Amino acid sequence: MPARERGYDSRWDKARATFLSRRPHCEFVVDGKACGKPATIVDHVVPHRGDQELFWDSGNWMPLCAHCHSSRKQSLEHRGSAAARARAMPFGIRPSRIPVIIVCGPPGAGKAAYVEIHSNPRDLVIDFDVIRDRLASQAGRNPVTSLTAKALDERNRLLRSLADDHLHDRCFFIVSAADPEDRETWRRKLGGRIVLLATPLEECIRRIQSDPRRYGKENQLIDLARAWWERQPAPAQPLRQEA
Structure with a gap:
């Protein structure tokens, strides 16, 4: 055409x-x-x-x-x-106008809980899981086959909007980012700082297994947590902030 x-x-x-x-x-x-x-x-x-x-x-x-x-x-x-x-890992992300805290860690690390404690009502929280759950709820009986792709597109739209954000004080961006190079790429793209929640694998597994919201997905999430830890270059502290 x-x-x-x-x-x-x-x-x-x-x-x-x-x-x-x-x-x-x-x-x-x-x-x-x-x-x-x-x-x-x-x-x-x-x-x-x-x-x-x-x-x-x-x-x-x-x-x-x-x-x-x-x-x-x-x-x-x-x-x-x-x-x-x-x-x-989208192209076209410009440095954020507002401070960005990039919260990383394996499934079960407590990323959402960390953000809930440290954020305030004027902060923007970008969390893929929350976006996907919202889209799934909106889909109702007509599930979207490409739900993951649509959730990532919406997440990336929000990330791109940070360059011109005049509405929020800060942004908390939740992302697993198992690869240290990916964490550095996000930090460089957004101009933010990283909070790494390196919760021990055993504790991640315990949290995943005891969380009723993760029912039916326990094995998948535990495998992801194991894979996250396998990609770490060395044992990390339970909580570390990367400049």
Whole structure:
């Protein structure tokens, strides 16, 4: 289908020009650094596949230079599902305008409890599990087959909104982030600080097994907790803050 028939018309040309005037440099990140060359392309981070709402969602746009768009980004896409990768660790995240506390740890670590204790009503809490549960409740008897993908898209929309957030005092972002490099990537993307809840595996398992909300998912969550600990480079303290 020709580009004009897919939505890339004069309206898009105007929106593209406005977007690039505000964000004129390529933001594709390689080895922890943004490219920085003059951007000429507005890329859809999550492919819209004809979805007009996603097509026109500027939070899903990312400025790229021609080189990064044609070679680097496409080479990544050839290794697997670009949409899945973009959802898990999204492109186009700008540093937050408000302070961000990134709360990491395995299932059963107590991340939600930590946030409940330390947050206040003017703080924004971004928690994938809460978002997914809300979407599941809204779906009712018509369950959404791609619920996880939709929840990640909503989480990422909220993360992108932090760059222009004038409504909240702080943001608490809850994410497992088993890989230390992933934690550092989140910190670098958002400009926040990390709170690592390295709750011992035995205690995580005890909490998972005693929590009625996790009924039917105990084995999966315990496996995830074990996998989280297997990826740690060395024994961690029960609570550590990373600068």
